Amino acid sequence: MSQYMVEIQLPAVMSEDFTAKIPAQRKKINELMEQGRLMSYALSDDYSRLWCVVRAESEFEVMSLVSEFPLIDYMDPKITKLMFNNVVALRLPMFSLN
Numbered sequence: 001m002s003q004y005m006v007e008i009q010l011p012a013v014m015s016e017d018f019t020a021k022i023p024a025q026r027k028k029i030n031e032l033m034e035q036g037r038l039m040s041y042a043l044s045d046d047y048s049r050l051w052c053v054v055r056a057e058s059e060f061e062v063m064s065l066v067s068e069f070p071l072i073d074y075m076d077p078k079i080t081k082l083m084f085n086n087v088v089a090l091r092l093p094m095f096s097l098n
Contacts, residue, residue: 001055003039003085004062008050009076024070037065039085050075053085 011018029052032038039053056062059079066077 001057003082004054004056004059005080005082005085006050006052006054006062006066007078007080008052008066009078010048010050011074012048014047018071018074021070028068028070032065040087053082 029038029041033041037055039055041050041052043050054062054065056065059081062079063077066072066075066079069075
């Protein structure tokens with residue numbers, strides 16, 4: 001399975017319809033992250049772009065996943081296949097069962 005970077009341009013002006021769909025978007029993102037299909041999701045400080053890393057077999061599968069986003073009608077996604085994606089793993093202290 002490969003990883004893909006999806007860069008999404010968002011509209012400069014957010015309509016009421018766009019704003020109303022944000023809770024559904026967040027719910028969908030949380031579901032995809034729990035399933036392990038979405039590895040990361042980030043929004044720029046000025047709300048103009050989103051970036052996410054998706055695990056998928058193909059670019060077609062990535063586009064199918066992104067098309068499930070409630071805000072897809074307002075998005076212009078660009079997909080790039082990644083060679084690798086280094087992330088910092090959460091390190092928990094070792095514990096003893098004694």
